[in-house]
Ligand code: B12
Ligand code: SF4
């Protein structure tokens with residue numbers, strides 16, 4: 001599928017919120033009035049959740065981040081250990097920030113994403129990556145909201161973020177009332193379950209806080225026991241090095257042997273801990289077209305994905321977040337799934353990649369072919 005020229009659904013596609021209206025009333029001058037106006041504008045632009053918090057986080061966020069880093073749980077994501085002061089404190093990043101606007105965009109799936117895990121000749125791409133890159137979609141909306149805000153409150157300043165900046169997005173979203181950090185460590189919303197992308201605007205405007213959300217996990221531990229690779233060292237604590245999302249997206253070399261079998265057919269990201277959360281019963285499918293699944297990425301055949309060369313990979317994943325990991329890492333993941341498939345028809349596909357110029361692909365092909373050979377021999381001797 002080609003990228004659409006614009007990600008905005010027609011209903012919300014405006015560069016400036018309120019454009020087309022004859023005369024806007026003058027801008028609100030109280031923290032409550034400003035927050036109310038911004039909420040309306042954000043919802044009109046296609047955001048599904050909006051909240052406000054002071055540009056401040058408690059010392060526990062820094063302490064937890066330090067503990068995570070001290071244990072080395074960031075693995076190869078060395079950038080998490082840089083600019084810690086900025087990540088843990090909004091004013092560490094931008095001293096002039098007075099308020100934070102936390103925004104969420106729903107990317108809920110239509111069906112149970114875990115059903116695909118049974119189809120071993122297919123690759124499971126996590127829900128968030130089955131269509132366009134959410135960074136592009138959310139950033140575009142954040143910028144539209146930002147343009148409208150600086151026009152409306154002249155002299156105010158702001159900065160917009162989604163994912164990649166040193167910003168503690170989940171604690172900020174909780175502080176702004178969008179949800180709470182569940183035991184799987186992601187933000188859970190009473191209205192959208194586990195399926196919200198997050199973005200933020202730091203602003204010099206004083207905005208009335210929405211009030212923080214409290215933890216509604218109670219005694220539930222479903223997400224912790226659902227993890228195929230035992231990545232949780234306890235409630236709220238994730239060892240990223242063991243997480244399939246990290247192993248398939250962030251990790252560069254061969255996948256450590258101890259995780260290969262448990263990864264099954266997951267070839268990009270993982271949804272298990274998110275999908276089992278009981279709060280998803282209140283969730284609904286994404287309304288943003290760019291976040292609805294592409295048909296060809298909903299249950300792609302492993303055999304076809306393994307045959308992708310660089311050009312084929314780039315063409316298939318143009319505009320997709322998957323493009324970022326490149327053909328070699330992606331085919332490595334596909335070969336891991338082929339090794340787990342037990343499908344004899346895929347043996348030749350794996351064997352053909354043993355001589356691939358990329359060492360990471362060749363190693364994964366060797367492993368997959370050997371594993372399938374062994375499985376075939378075991379079946380034959382029964
Ligand atoms: C690094 C990163 C990853 C890493 C590490 C994940 C992690 N949990 O830290 C990896 C690659 C594994 C990853 C995976 C995923 N990610 Co990610 N990731 C990030 C990123 C860039 C930074 C997160 C971070 O700071 N981690 C460092 C640790 C220390 O922070 P933390 O998880 O908040 O950990 C806190 C808790 O453990 C807490 N804690 C410890 N004890 C206690 C006790 C209590 C009571 C509480 C409340 C908290 C608590 O303290 C820590 C510090 O606050 C954010 C974007 C951002 N800038 O925030 C996206 C982000 C968190 N990812 C996101 C997504 C969607 C995913 C995946 C679902 C993608 C997928 N399907 O594969 C998975 C989910 C895996 C999981 N269970 O977390 C979304 C989550 C949206 C949401 N609703 O929360 C974010 C916010 C991006 C976005 N803008 O939407 N991700
Ligand atoms: S995303 Fe998957 S591998 Fe990572 S913690 Fe959740 S269930 Fe475990």
Ligand code: SF4
Pocket residue numbers: 182183184188216217218220221222223224276277278279
């Ligand atoms: S599955 Fe249960 S413990 Fe995990 S985040 Fe959801 S409610 Fe909390």
